[in-house]
Amino acid sequence: MVPSCYVHIPFCDSICAYCDFVRIQKNEQFFSNWKEKLIQEIQGYKITNLHTLYFGGGTPSLLSISDFASIRNCFPKDIDEFTVECNPESLDEDKLKSYVDLGVNRISLGVQSFNDDLLEVCHRKHTASQAISVIERIQKSSLSTFSIDLIFGLPNQTMEDVKKDISTFLSLDIPHLSIYSLQIEENSIFGKTGVEPCDSDLEADMFEYITKTxxxxxxxxxxxxxxxxxxxxxxHNLAYWQDKDFYGFGCGASGRINGIRYDNTSSLKKYCSLGPCPSYINETLSERAMDAIMMALRTKFGLNMKEWNLKYQNDFKVHYASVLDKYRAYFCFDGECIFLNDAGLEILNTILVDFMLIE
Ligand code: SF4
Known part of the structure; x- marks a missing residue:
């Protein structure tokens, strides 16, 4: 059984300055064809059991409730965790109630910052106080959990700004936070207008402050x-990090079935006329084994070496003995699991490069 499913809703009201996801301003010309193709794609799999379902984007909360329901109803009724990504400006009281009625039990809210000037720099369409009102609305609902996203290292953002964002976050008593350092992507508005990345020392100090606080x-x-x-x-995210299969449905979605990764077309025009047109990624067993290491070491749960050895027909400790020795101050062991301590997570990319150099 494939335990998880990601559905990509590629539409946004406007385009944020840092974003290079597959997204397009909502477009009536394509919408009904897109919805029809998406429903066909999902129904083709006849899913009867699902552990986690995640509607991401784009901006899933832009969908009307009837459109949302017609996509949601392609899936089984009972799902352990059903998350919808929302933006503050498109999540009102009625929509939130309808989500709950349709089995959504987790919201991931794109807040990005509690500073109105920085929100404007990012071309976000909401203010900090709008985001706070939506957070309070979610807290009053019967949703069992929710998360917000924040970004740090934004243009001209100071350490004081980061401290204020974290302090506001803590004052709101939110159960989950995803926090990312700004990456200047070539195809984003920031990338095209020559915005400089944050100074790397300042970015590291910000992250250290965030983590410790x-x-x-x-x-x-x-x-x-x-x-x-x-x-x-x-x-849902644990499924990615713990080397599980997941369906990816919709224009611009990626998935993995029987260990084989695929990317659906990111052309909305193509998707609307021909459907997902997946390209399968031809990975060797050792490439898949490396993917599993890269994902698992991001987490505090780390990698289960016994399972990895069985799945990838190798001996982790023997094969990577030189890397384990070189970074021995950063690795921790708990039974069959290996994971990185906080100092190790800070240099994760450097460690992973050394893993990749081993044939
Ligand atoms: S960040 Fe989210 S809301 Fe903004 S353009 Fe990208 S996908 Fe759309």
């Missing part, structure tokens, strides 16, 4: 960019 407040830093209160892990 959230941990001191009782949050678990369970993945490089993810913090939660006990019991509020993102089960």
């Amino acid at each position: 959230l941990e001191a407040a009782g949050y678990i830093h369970y993945e490089i960019s993810s913090f939660c209160k006990p019991g509020h892990y993102s089960k």
Whole structure:
């Protein structure tokens, strides 16, 4: 059984300055064809059982409730974790109630910053106070959990700004945070207009402050960019990090079935006329084994070496003995699991390069 499913909703009201995801301004010309093709794609798999379902984008909360329901109803009724990504300006009281009625039990809210000037720099269409009102609305609903996204390292953002964002986050008593450093992507508005990345020392100081402050407040830093209160892990994201299969449906979605990754077309025009047109990624067993290591070491749960050895027909400790020795101060072991300590997570990319150099 494939335990998880990601559905990509590629439409946005406007385009944020840092974004290079597959997204397009909502377009009536394509919408009904897109919806029809998406429903056909999902129904082709006749899914009867699902552990986690995630509607991401784009901006899923832009969909009307009837459109949302017609896509949602292609899936089984009972799903352990059903997350919808929302933007504050498109999540009103009625929509939130309808989501709950349709089995959604987790919202991931794109807040990005609680500073109105920085929100404007990012071309976000909401203010900080709008985001706070939506957070309070979610807290009053019967949703069992929710998350917000924040970004740090934004143009001209100071350490003081980061401290204020974290302090506002903590004052709102939110169960989960995904926090990312700004990456200047070539195809984003920032990339095209020559915005400079944040100074790397300042960015490292910001991240250290974020990590220490959230941990001191009782949050678990369970993945490089993810913090939660006990019991509020993102089960869906854990499926990616723990080397599980997942369906990816929709224009611009990626999935993995029987260990084989695929990317659906990112051309909305092509998707609307021909459907998903997946390209399968031809990975060798050792490439898949490396993917599993890269994902698992992002998390505090690390890699289960016994399972990895069985699945990838290798001996982790023997094969990577030189890397384990070189970074021995950064690795921790717990039974069959190996994981990185906080200092190791800070240099994860450097460590992974050394893993990749081993044939
Ligand atoms: S960040 Fe989200 S809301 Fe903004 S353009 Fe990208 S997908 Fe759309």
